[in-house]
Amino acid sequence: MAKTFTKLTRPAMRKLAAGDKLNEHGITFERQANSDGVFTVNVMVDGQRIHRVIGRESDGTTRTQAEEFIDKARQDAKAGRLNLPTGRKLDSLTE
Secondary structure: OOOOOOOOHHHHHOOOOOOEEEOOEEEEEOOOOOOEEEEEEEEEEOOEEEEEEEEEEEOOOOOHHHHHHHHHHHHHHHHHHOOOOHHHHHOOOOO
């Protein structure tokens, strides 16, 4: 199910003054003094805090890329939890 963004929308990001931030669903957009914007991610995945700078608006980074990073981090954590051993179980009754 896709998340709906009410605060972190394209028109709202354009209106931000230098130094202001918008934060929603673990994604932060900050407008810098040089009028460039920076996307950062700050989420909890499997009890670990993940805080990453995704990229600058001038480099073509979008909110969608930040959403995809969060989804990938959660999928990787899920895959790590489901890593099952490849060997056979040893029967503890036959010794």
